[in-house]
Amino acid sequence: MTPKARNVVFVGVLVLMVLHHDFWLWSDRTLVFGFLPSGLTWHAGYSLVAALFWYLVMKYAWPSEIEDFAEGKIDSLSEADKTTEDDK
Secondary structure (H helix, E strand, C coil): CCHHHHHHHHHHHHHHHHHHCCHHHCCCCCEECCCEEHHHHHHHHHHHHHHHHHHHHHHHCCCHHHHHHHCCCCCCHHHHHHHHHHHC
């Protein structure tokens, strides 16, 4: 994972952590669609956003060396380190 990708993931995790604590909805008694509390609606949306975020992390920032090792394309992860050093 590149340093830029690592920073993006780190910032994304921090944002998700802050958004998870929906303190602005604690005293809101509004019902969405006439039956769903606003806090529960928030968490349903939050769950979808978090799932999308982690999907994108796995698709674009997941280290391919782990997959290559798991599929038997390389014998050890140290070989992957040598390969990535040669690419630099």
